[in-house]
Amino acid sequence: MRTETPPLIRLEDYRPSAFLIDRVDLDIRLDPHAARITAELALRPNPEGDADAPLHLDGDDLTLVAIDLDGAGVAPGDLTVEPSGLTLRNPPRRPFVLRLVTQVDPTANTKLMGLYRTDGVYCTQCEADGFRRITYFLDRPDVMSVYTTRIEANREEAPVLLGNGNPVEAGPVGEDRHYAVWHDPHPKPAYLFAIVGGRLGKVETTFRTMEGRDVTCAVYVEPGREDRAGYALDAVIRSMEWDERAFGRAYDLDVFNVVAVSAFNMGAMENKGLNIFNDKYVLAVPDTATDADYAAIEAIIAHEYFHNWSGNRVTCRDWFQLCLKEGLTVFRDQEFSSDMRSRPVHRIGEVRSLRARQFPEDAGPLKHPVRPNAYAEINNFYTATVYDKGAEIVRMLRTLIGGAAFRAGMDRYFADNDGTAATVEDFLAAFATVTGRDLSAFARWYERPGTPKLSASGRYDPAARTYTLRLAQILTVEGPPLVIPVALGLVGAKGPMTDVTCAAVTDGVFILDRDEAELVFENVAEEPVPSLLRDFSAPVRLDLSLTDEQRLRLLARDSDPFNRWQAAQDVAMRLILDPDPARAEAFAEALGTFLDGEALADPAFAALVLALPTEGEAADSLPSDVDPDAIHQARRDLRARLGRALRPRLERIDASLSSGKEAYSPDAASAGRRALRNAALDLIAAGDPQAGAALATQRLDAATNMTDRLAALATIAQIPGEAREAALTAFGERYAQEPLVLDKWFAIQATIAEPETLDRIARLKAHPAFSMTNPNRVRALVGSFSMANPTQFARADGAGFALVADVVKALDSTNPQVAARLLTAFGSWRRLEKNRRVAAAEMLNRIKAVPGLSRDVADILGRTLK
Numbered sequence: 107m108r109t110e111t112p113p114l115i116r117l118e119d120y121r122p123s124a125f126l127i128d129r130v131d132l133d134i135r136l137d138p139h140a141a142r143i144t145a146e147l148a149l150r151p152n153p154e155g156d157a158d159a160p161l162h163l164d165g166d167d168l169t170l171v172a173i174d175l176d177g178a179g180v181a182p183g184d185l186t187v188e189p190s191g192l193t194l195r196n197p198p199r200r201p202f203v204l205r206l207v208t209q210v211d212p213t214a215n216t217k218l219m220g221l222y223r224t225d226g227v228y229c230t231q232c233e234a235d236g237f238r239r240i241t242y243f244l245d246r247p248d249v250m251s252v253y254t255t256r257i258e259a260n261r262e263e264a265p266v267l268l269g270n271g272n273p274v275e276a277g278p279v280g281e282d283r284h285y286a287v288w289h290d291p292h293p294k295p296a297y298l299f300a301i302v303g304g305r306l307g308k309v310e311t312t313f314r315t316m317e318g319r320d321v322t323c324a325v326y327v328e329p330g331r332e333d334r335a336g337y338a339l340d341a342v343i344r345s346m347e348w349d350e351r352a353f354g355r356a357y358d359l360d361v362f363n364v365v366a367v368s369a370f371n372m373g374a375m376e377n378k379g380l381n382i383f384n385d386k387y388v389l390a391v392p393d394t395a396t397d398a399d400y401a402a403i404e405a406i407i408a409h410e411y412f413h414n415w416s417g418n419r420v421t422c423r424d425w426f427q428l429c430l431k432e433g434l435t436v437f438r439d440q441e442f443s444s445d446m447r448s449r450p451v452h453r454i455g456e457v458r459s460l461r462a463r464q465f466p467e468d469a470g471p472l473k474h475p476v477r478p479n480a481y482a483e484i485n486n487f488y489t490a491t492v493y494d495k496g497a498e499i500v501r502m503l504r505t506l507i508g509g510a511a512f513r514a515g516m517d518r519y520f521a522d523n524d525g526t527a528a529t530v531e532d533f534l535a536a537f538a539t540v541t542g543r544d545l546s547a548f549a550r551w552y553e554r555p556g557t558p559k560l561s562a563s564g565r566y567d568p569a570a571r572t573y574t575l576r577l578a579q580i581l582t583v584e585g586p587p588l589v590i591p592v593a594l595g596l597v598g599a600k601g602p603m604t605d606v607t608c609a610a611v612t613d614g615v616f617i618l619d620r621d622e623a624e625l626v627f628e629n630v631a632e633e634p635v636p637s638l639l640r641d642f643s644a645p646v647r648l649d650l651s652l653t654d655e656q657r658l659r660l661l662a663r664d665s666d667p668f669n670r671w672q673a674a675q676d677v678a679m680r681l682i683l684d685p686d687p688a689r690a691e692a693f694a695e696a697l698g699t700f701l702d703g704e705a706l707a708d709p710a711f712a713a714l715v716l717a718l719p720t721e722g723e724a725a726d727s728l729p730s731d732v733d734p735d736a737i738h739q740a741r742r743d744l745r746a747r748l749g750r751a752l753r754p755r756l757e758r759i760d761a762s763l764s765s766g767k768e769a770y771s772p773d774a775a776s777a778g779r780r781a782l783r784n785a786a787l788d789l790i791a792a793g794d795p796q797a798g799a800a801l802a803t804q805r806l807d808a809a810t811n812m813t814d815r816l817a818a819l820a821t822i823a824q825i826p827g828e829a830r831e832a833a834l835t836a837f838g839e840r841y842a843q844e845p846l847v848l849d850k851w852f853a854i855q856a857t858i859a860e861p862e863t864l865d866r867i868a869r870l871k872a873h874p875a876f877s878m879t880n881p882n883r884v885r886a887l888v889g890s891f892s893m894a895n896p897t898q899f900a901r902a903d904g905a906g907f908a909l910v911a912d913v914v915k916a917l918d919s920t921n922p923q924v925a926a927r928l929l930t931a932f933g934s935w936r937r938l939e940k941n942r943r944v945a946a947a948e949m950l951n952r953i954k955a956v957p958g959l960s961r962d963v964a965d966i967l968g969r970t971l972k
């Protein structure tokens with residue numbers, strides 16, 4: 107069996123369903139190997155659908171036990187059952203009830219889609235198309251139904267039984283079983299269905315909504331881990347409050363449950379009233395979770411909760427519209443986190459991750475529009491482009507129309523589309539209606555793949571006291587121009603030039619909606635430095651040539667924190683790509699002045715200024731012939747130089763931030779102090795590895811929380827020697843019973859930039875805590891290697907590629923979704939220098955030769971090789 111390129115599903119082929127399902131009654135009997143699902147589906151022909159169509163219900167890996175229609179049997183000649191579903195050739199052309207009994211094996215379900223069992227807990231994952239692995243169904247998001255779910259299980263095995271909506275009834279069944287009934291009054295698509303059954307502990311509290319509804323909010327975790335669930339529960343409450351305040355959205359059920367499970371393909375899932383989480387994004391105590399973990403938990407709890415409106419109350423008509431819920435909800439969770447923490451610091455973090463993940467995706471073979479127009483496997487489209495670029499589009503829309511109009515448009519969107527399955531057009535229509543504006547040109551952002559380039563150049567005329575700025579947009583695909591909001595200002599020797607005027611700029615923003623434009627600033631008293639794309643007002647690559655001196659003026663004087671940070675990044679990037687000792691000294695001096703002036707006033711920001719562009723970012727800035735070793739060496743040299751030049755200051759920072767004995771708190775200010783102190787440690791070590799190893803060892807011993815302990819371990823891990831091996835061994839032993847901590851330990855070792863790392867990974871694959879069936883373990887060890895160890899993954903001898911390719915092949919038959927995700931690490935292979943390129947192609951072709959590849963892997967592979 108040879109793997110074919112899987113067929114494409116196209117947006118232009120969208121047709122309404124021929125049938126609708128108004129009501130679903132489920133009776134689910136949980137059993138480790140033979141779960142029985144009885145589904146009663148109240149069907150009727152869709153007035154908008156094809157009146158003569160047969161009834162085709164999707165199915166995947168199901169055993170059909172029984173079927174009847176309005177209480178009578180179905181004639182065998184009328185029914186076809188295939189692996190992809192069942193078809194009724196002559197369905198009634200009036201409302202009818204179909205009763206289906208199916209059987210599945212939750213323990214054997216290694217794909218973690220549909221109903222599965224992990225560490226003894228039954229749970230479900232139905233987005234995008236997992237419900238068809240539970241029963242036969244019209245498994246598409248525009249078919250919305252009211253669900254009542256009865257769950258029955260052994261009481262010992264599953265004392266807790268949870269479903270969507272509100273609990274209505276519970277009780278014993280015979281000697282050792284029991285049941286619970288849940289009813290969800292809100293019509294929903296099948297992808298939002300969920301149940302959980304298991305032995306679980308919980309923490310809970312109540313929240314009163316602005317509408318006066320009392321909601322019982324609970325977070326369920328493995329028994330004994332309840333003390334690790336408090337932060338997540340707190341984040342739930344803060345999310346509920348915030349969505350009322352910021353968007354006027356209240357919660358709409360009597361209960362809101364979050365459940366942490368140990369094996370989960372993605373981060374989390376917004377099932378109605380029953381969010382199911384990867385436990386990595388729930389469990390936190392200071393001894394096991396870092397500041398970054400706390401921030402991620404807060405953000406993902408918020409994200410899934412916010413989906414209750416942006417995703418659940420208003421869902422997507424089809425999967426091409428995925429950004430309608432994901433881009434919008436990422437934007438909402440970013441705003442939430444910005445309000446909870448430091449807005450500029452958070453914005454810099456968002457942009458760093460956009461550049462680390464989305465820019466390379468948009469520049470490589472897996473590029474696609476934020477709203478794709480065709481897909482072979484939808485699970486491969488939960489991408490940085492759909493999520494993060496999707497969020498950037500919403501942010502630009504707000505910049506374009508202003509905060510008040512944006513809020514009015516959101517209200518309108520929710521009001522007009524509540525209870526429906528909507529499209530990107532419906533979203534934009536709400537904003538067009540409230541502003542009276544034509545947003546059709548803006549809508550091109552959804553259609554156009556590739557990161558646009560914004561090229562800029564300026565000319566100062568001292569006699570006329572004018573500054574002329576030329577802006578041009580260069581797109582990666584032909585077509586009419588995009589609408590690019592460019593937030594900007596001019597910066598003089600003493601700071602922002604507030605007296606200058608420019609007719610084309612409103613509230614500090616120029617809207618570039620043509621291929622190019624020329625802006626004339628008047629009353630410009632001295633030659634300015636332009637500060638463009640403030641707060642990263644559009645997801646573009648800025649091409650503006652400034653001298654280091656001009657950039658360092660922005661670092662010192664700009665009012666926009668993002669561009670201050672960006673200026674330091676730009677200087678550093680140039681020094682990585684084109685090393686120059688004299689310029690590096692000047693950079694060090696400017697950083698020194700910056701640190702003296704304000705490091706302690708805003709430590710989180712200072713830590714970001716000290717963090718140089720990553721090796722990945724440097725690679726992404728080169729068009730071809732990327733040599734990861736050269737980039738690594740150049741970046742290392744620059745860091746060493748900065749570490750030496752700044753040493754006294756870094757030591758002062760280290761000393762003045764040394765935490766006393768106060769208790770750990772995950773708040774942003776405390777986290778910022780830890781971040782700066784750990785950045786200082788890492789830079790000291792870059793300049794003087796000997797001293798760095800000694801200091802890091804001390805810090806490792808003295809650490810009172812995982813943030814400091816892990817930072818010290820990460821520093822020491824890049825310095826070969828006894829101290830490193832001792833530290834790694836001790837850490838591994840100390841946390842032998844903590845899988846989520848061992849994941850960090852796996853990741854740190856997988857990202858050591860040394861050839862021996864391959865052997866290390868081979869040894870770690872045999873570690874008792876490692877498991878190929880747990881996605882977190884695989885991502886920690888192999889995903890980190892492929893995504894964050896460029897010199898070893900892209901080794902010229904091909905051994906790094908081979909390591910990842912072998913895991914992809916091994917995983918494909920058990921968990922194709924995770925296998926396909928791992929494979930995306932090859933996305934930039936064509937831009938590598940020749941030897942590495944040849945080696946990558948060979949490995950990709952070896953995967954291709956495997957017979958019977960999953961659609962997930964075949965799709966990524968086909969596009970990567972194209």
Ligand code: ARG
Binds near residue numbers: 233374413484485488
């Ligand atoms: N909707 C989830 C989220 O909030 C992601 C689920 C994706 N699952 C999948 N199998 N593709 O982001």
Ligand code: ZN
Binds near residue numbers: 435
């Ligand atoms: Zn989401």
